[in-house]
Amino acid sequence: MTARDRILNAVRAGLPTPRATPDAIAAEARALLDAPEARRPALAAPGLADSFCAKAAALGTTVARLPDLAALPEAVRGYLADHGLSATLALQPAPSLAVLDWSGIERHSAIAPDEPVALGLARWGIAESGSLVIHSGPDTPILLSFLPLHHIVVLHEDRLLPHLEDYAARTAGEAPPRNAILITGPSGTTDIEGSYVRGAHGPGFLHVILIAPEARPAD
Amino acid sequence: MSHATTRAPFKARADAALADRTLKLAIDRTTGTAEAKRAAALSAFPEFEAARARGKAIKDHVIAHLDHYLEEFERNAIASGARVHWAADDAEARAIVTRICLEADARLVTRAKSMLGEEIGLPHALADAGIERVETDLAEHIIQLAGEAPSHIIWPAMHRTREQVADLFRTGHHPPPAAEDPASMVQSARRELRAKFLGADVGISGANFLVADTGATCTVTNEGNAELTTTPPRIHIVTAGIEKLVPSTAHAFALLRLLVRSATGGEMTQYTTFHCGPKRPGDADGPEEMHIVLVDNGRSRMLADEFRAMLRCIRCGACMNHCVVYRQIGGHAYGGTYPGPMGAVLTPVLDGLAAARDLPHACTMNGRCAEVCPVGIPLPTLLRAWRARSWREGREPGAVRAGLSLWARLATRPRLYRLASRIGVRGLRLFGRGGWIARLPLAGGWTAHRDLPRPEGRTFMEQYRAWQARKGAGR
Known part of the structure; x- marks a missing residue:
């Protein structure tokens, strides 16, 4: 008998018979998700963007708001200058970013082990927790979000979802990517005496640039 | 499983721990912070009680239909391109992981903290196979340098003061840290481990959740070490207990809200990551192979006996942070992989009551652990059940039996x-x-x-x- 059969047999031996039907189990599982508002925190502010910003700021994420994507390169130049960083950037190879006017900034798509700054797009934002959602893909390397010291993330306001369950609902039924990552604040650790230190292995600085909704180009 | 069980009897280990003033200082610094931060997180989440009741119900639902969810998870994980392995006990799990590493000619393995990996004795198994293992969680890195086992399931290096960590890094890091404050030491570890992340042949992680309807595994970390462990190597191996299943991503989120607040007092871990199969065609990065090892190791036995409620445990560590005994003696004195109240229930399952009889007695029955448990596990009741079983099996020492018999006659x-x-x-x-x-x-x-x-x-x-x-x- 294989280990699989031994384990499943042992599990079944500890459970009552007859076993419930898959449909009954699915109905029970769905019922466990009913009325989620009674069991999750309320948003920090009435609007999704304000709630997202309040939660993000509490975690040490910095947030800037821009009227449109065209204003992004100028905002990035300002961020680099403010942090005394040289004008070089690992840029996510996304078409909507490539078409912008990045003059004055050296850009590359390969991410160095000690990359100072990288910029990428978030697929979704979650207002409840100030989280950014990133899905791996051909133009979304996962290491772009983990190797740099400064991680700049562009989030379109109309991609904000109120709660974690809303993200689960939006993606239910889709083929999941290799990695779906919720990023909530810069990398940190409390492993030495419980004292909080930023920049453990991932980015020590997380900067979100929120793009106002009406300015988003049609896909 | 006895690799983590030190040979000295529990009372000798507890005595040694009680005499160690530095240890007490280290434990107080972290558990004190953890307790205060959890309390603050709960006061900002008035829905916690309702969320806890539902979290308990989700875990009970999964346990009651565990066979169904195991098969659903396996089906979807295989469809995602992952390979699913089953291990009835720790030895089988070690053999599977070691075989995958050896067949891949792996020289360097990075590992993101997983208590299940400790439970099955993975660190020793890799060493025995001649494979270099690099622990990437900062606390695991500290105890790897110290040659120790974890003393807490969330803060494995909780027993070490910053001064002791500085001593370890001074000799273990090349170059040594620029200064000995926590920030400089964290920076030094970042530099020290970077090349290891990118040079590893295999990355091993655990899983906080196994999502049945997608076949994904979920890790939560604050450092980002899990993703740096699971992305660059050619092979990603997940080892997970069979009780980690949840029906869907939404169910995982409901439990995540409880887990993070109970563990660190945060609301969300910095990185909550779902890993679903290997790298897709065209993906910019990711492993070419993903293996998932589903480990039973006593869990199906718990399903059938009075310890079933323990399968609800989501490994948050709140019970030990709030335990008056843990806070006096620390984690190593317990002698098993899992310390504190949850460890005192689990270790007799894993190591046998004969080896772990003292642990269910190392409890004042003050009930604090059950009060803070985010999935409502009646820990004192389970500890009492072990005491009762120990009595029935005649494992209690003669003096105790005589004393209790005398008391019973009087009472x-x-x-x-x-x-x-x-x-x-x-x-x-x-x-x-x-x-x-x-x-x-x-x-x-x-x-x-x-x-x-x-x-x-x-x-x-x-x-x-x-x-x-x-x-x-x-x-």
């Missing part, structure tokens, strides 16, 4: 019991000095560490009778 004879109480109370007064008893014959085990309040002179029953008499006279 079932009220007159005799009251007489003995009256004599005892008056006798105890003879040993008191200024309201406290500092030394007592035959009770050195108690008075060596604390004083006993000197009795007021009369037993409860005597005072109650007198009060009744006064009440009767006044009517």
